[in-house]
Amino acid sequence: MRGRTLGALGAALILGWLLVLVVGPRVAPYAVRQVDLLARLRPPSADHYFGTDALGRDVFSRVLVGTRVSLPSGFAVALLAAVVGTLYGAVAAYAGAKAEEAMMRVTDLFLSFPPLLLAMAIAAALGKGVTNTIVAMAVVWWPKYARVARSLVLVQRSVEYVEAARALGDGPARTLLRHIVPNAVGPIVVLLTLDVGNSMITFAGLSFLGLGVVPPTPEWGAMVADGQVLIEQWWVSTFPGLAIFTVVVGFNFLGDALRDWLDPRARRQ
Amino acid sequence: MRLRYVATRVVASALMAVAATLVVFLIAHSVPADPILAQLGDKASANPETVARFRARWALDRPLWAQYGIFLARLAQGDLGESIASRRPVLADIAQYAPATIELATLAAVLTLLAGVPLGVLAAVKRDTWLDHATRLGCLVGVSAPTFWLAFIVLALFYGGLEIAPSPGRLDAGAVPPLPVTGLFLADSLLAGDWATLRSALAHMVLPAAVLAASTVGLITRTTRAAMLEVLGQDYIRVARAKGLTEGGVVGGHAVPNALIPVVTLGGLAYAELLAGTVLTETIFSWPGLGRYTYQSAIALDFPAIMGVTLLVAVVYLAMNFAVDLSYLWLDPRVARR
Numbered sequence: 001m002r003g004r005t006l007g008a009l010g011a012a013l014i015l016g017w018l019l020v021l022v023v024g025p026r027v028a029p030y031a032v033r034q035v036d037l038l039a040r041l042r043p044p045s046a047d048h049y050f051g052t053d054a055l056g057r058d059v060f061s062r063v064l065v066g067t068r069v070s071l072p073s074g075f076a077v078a079l080l081a082a083v084v085g086t087l088y089g090a091v092a093a094y095a096g097a098k099a100e101e102a103m104m105r106v107t108d109l110f111l112s113f114p115p116l117l118l119a120m121a122i123a124a125a126l127g128k129g130v131t132n133t134i135v136a137m138a139v140v141w142w143p144k145y146a147r148v149a150r151s152l153v154l155v156q157r158s159v160e161y162v163e164a165a166r167a168l169g170d171g172p173a174r175t176l177l178r179h180i181v182p183n184a185v186g187p188i189v190v191l192l193t194l195d196v197g198n199s200m201i202t203f204a205g206l207s208f209l210g211l212g213v214v215p216p217t218p219e220w221g222a223m224v225a226d227g228q229v230l231i232e233q234w235w236v237s238t239f240p241g242l243a244i245f246t247v248v249v250g251f252n253f254l255g256d257a258l259r260d261w262l263d264p265r266a267r268r269q
Numbered sequence: 270m271r272l273r274y275v276a277t278r279v280v281a282s283a284l285m286a287v288a289a290t291l292v293v294f295l296i297a298h299s300v301p302a303d304p305i306l307a308q309l310g311d312k313a314s315a316n317p318e319t320v321a322r323f324r325a326r327w328a329l330d331r332p333l334w335a336q337y338g339i340f341l342a343r344l345a346q347g348d349l350g351e352s353i354a355s356r357r358p359v360l361a362d363i364a365q366y367a368p369a370t371i372e373l374a375t376l377a378a379v380l381t382l383l384a385g386v387p388l389g390v391l392a393a394v395k396r397d398t399w400l401d402h403a404t405r406l407g408c409l410v411g412v413s414a415p416t417f418w419l420a421f422i423v424l425a426l427f428y429g430g431l432e433i434a435p436s437p438g439r440l441d442a443g444a445v446p447p448l449p450v451t452g453l454f455l456a457d458s459l460l461a462g463d464w465a466t467l468r469s470a471l472a473h474m475v476l477p478a479a480v481l482a483a484s485t486v487g488l489i490t491r492t493t494r495a496a497m498l499e500v501l502g503q504d505y506i507r508v509a510r511a512k513g514l515t516e517g518g519v520v521g522g523h524a525v526p527n528a529l530i531p532v533v534t535l536g537g538l539a540y541a542e543l544l545a546g547t548v549l550t551e552t553i554f555s556w557p558g559l560g561r562y563t564y565q566s567a568i569a570l571d572f573p574a575i576m577g578v579t580l581l582v583a584v585v586y587l588a589m590n591f592a593v594d595l596s597y598l599w600l601d602p603r604v605a606r607r
Contacts, residue, residue, distance in 0.1 A: 006405075006406070006409070108285070109285070109288055109289055109292050110292070112285060112286075112289050112583050112586045112587060113289065113293075113545075113579070113582060113583065113586070114541075114542050114545040114582065114586075116548065116549075117545050117548070117563060117578075117582060118293070118296075120548070120563070120564060120567050121293065121296070121297065121563075121567045121575055121579075122296055123567075124567035124568050124570070125296070125297055125567070125570060139296070197413060201413075201415045204415055204417075205415065205416070205417060205549050208415075208417045208549065208552075209548070209549070209552065209564060210568075221415075221417075224415075224417060224418055224421065225417075227421075228417075228421055228552075228553055231424060231425045231428065231429035232429060234425045234429070234430075237418070237421045237425075238418075238421070238422065238425070241415060241417075241418030241421065241422070242418075244415050244418065245413055245414050245415065245418065248413040248414075248415070249409065249410060249413040252409045252412060252413050253409060256405075256409055
């Protein structure tokens with residue numbers, strides 16, 4: 001029961017932020033690049049709900065418009081990684097013992113680094129920019145999907161309906177795409193939901209380090225970095241961080257509830 | 270038999286670590302970025318003679334396979350080469366920055382275990398009560414907070430607002446660090462019997478370590494809970510209860526030891542990740558650790574330094590995996606018998 005409440009709360013948070021993504025730029029009270037040096041570092045007030053930053057820009061407007069970078073990029077990384085990783089893992093499970101061994105060793109290599117560190121090195125080499133950062137993250141993000149997909153396909157391979165499909169003359173590619181992948185997709189979706197939040201945090205982290213967006217594009221991680229030394233003017237960093245936090249909480253609540261719902265052992269109770 | 274198992278694992282891990290450097294080498298060199306611009310600046314980069322000398326100095330004019338060959342040949346002699354940015358041996362750089370991170374990550378790991386395991390056990394024993402729900406909520410909220418933001422919030426609150434926490438950094442500004450023996454401030458000040466420095470160093474570590482722990486404690490708690498639930502459903506627990514053991518004896522004597530195996534696995538990995546992944550927390554807390562060093566090397570395209578840190582991180586990861594597997598021998602008699 002409790003899990004379902006949290007799941008609904010998570011879904012509501014995500015929907016709320018999606019709404020902001022759609023209407024954000026239109027309802028933002030100020031232009032995000034509007035520098036006003038006379039209104040620098042103003043605390044939150046009726047004029048500026050979230051205060052202003054060191055250049056006098058309205059933090060509230062920048063948080064609203066920031067959805068345009070932060071949400072799609074975190075989602076893009078997770079989705080890209082899920083598609084590439086699932087196909088890779090599925091092919092590995094199907095490729096025969098030797099090729100499978102070699103392919104899974106490659107994923108082990110990628111998993112022997114902390115993702116943030118490797119993504120940081122790649123992003124630094126590729127240079128700033130949203131696309132570059134997404135690519136850098138996707139390079140380190142796919143192996144966990146490959147692992148899960150491989151084990152799911154290994155289980156599915158020996159299930160009766162797959163054997164039936166093969167007996168009816170379906171080739172390996174058709175069996176894989178039409179029968180196995182659709183049936184293995186549930187756990188992947190749960191992993192994806194739990195992972196989107198994680199990927200948004202990491203994207204924001206790279207941005208925070210100065211490896212994400214090119215300023216003055218409003219992006220939440222970069223905005224936290226802008227205010228990191230302004231301890232007295234806490235609002236500059238606090239609100240963009242709160243935005244990341246609430247989105248990620250949304251995805252984690254929803255993912256957790258989905259996992260319980262799909263896991264028969266948890267559902268029985 | 271067991272010796273042979275250990276030996277094969279050591280060799281396999283060493284090969285994996287070297288293979289990992291190849292992955293990073295290829296990635297680092299497959300991008301169009303040029304360390305020359307990053308290192309020399311615009312003006313010097315315009316001078317072809319300077320550029321040629323720079324390339325020859327760091328063997329950047331050689332083919333890629335030759336560059337990697339040079340790296341391997343040096344590695345065989347225990348030499349990681351020289352950092353382009355600091356002009357010092359990479360090994361010396363690492364030795365300088367690593368202790369700060371080791372100290373911080375270790376304290377964070379200890380905090381994580383001290384909080385995570387009891388919470389997980391409690392959540393499992395009191396399943397479906399408000400305590401279980403509250404733990405679950407806390408874990409989900411904890412893993413959802415970006416570390417760099419959490420670090421900022423606690424710093425703004427406890428240092429800026431309440432003024433009960435010391436300034437960022439390993440010691441107060443201007444304080445003399447203890448005589449370096451291990452590089453770990455806690456150990457060094459203890460060795461020197463310098464209680465004031467010990468207290469100050471510990472006080473400076475509390476906030477960053479707590480922030481790091483907050484990001485990993487959720488995982489440990491959830492894993493402990495799941496493992497405990499699994500174990501509590503086993504027949505031998507029913508037997509123990511039937512024997513008339515107290516509930517505390519059942520949980521403490523039978524359930525917890527058997528539930529520890531997955532916790533050890535994830536704990537080991539989380540510790541490895543803490544050792545390598547503290548860059549964000551280090552940035553906010555002005556912590557001169559390995560994370561900052563890696564970040565600066567990556568920005569400067571300092572290839573020797575990047576390769577050195579990569580190797581170190583891969584070795585730490587593999588060693589931690591190995592240590593985890595070895596601990597099974599001790600935790601799970603079934604593994605030992607094989």
